[in-house]
Amino acid sequence: GTLSAARQAAAFVRGDDVIHKLFTELAYRY
Structure with a gap:
């Protein structure tokens, strides 16, 4: 989901x- 993508981006x-x-x-x- 979006949270997973956010965590990957952060990493x-x-x-x-x-x-x-x-x-x-x-x-x-927004």
Whole structure:
């Protein structure tokens, strides 16, 4: 699902905080 893709992306860039911040902003906007 989306969460799995998000976790893979976070692991890929090794920046969990950055990914979390990005998804949080996306969730806030939409």
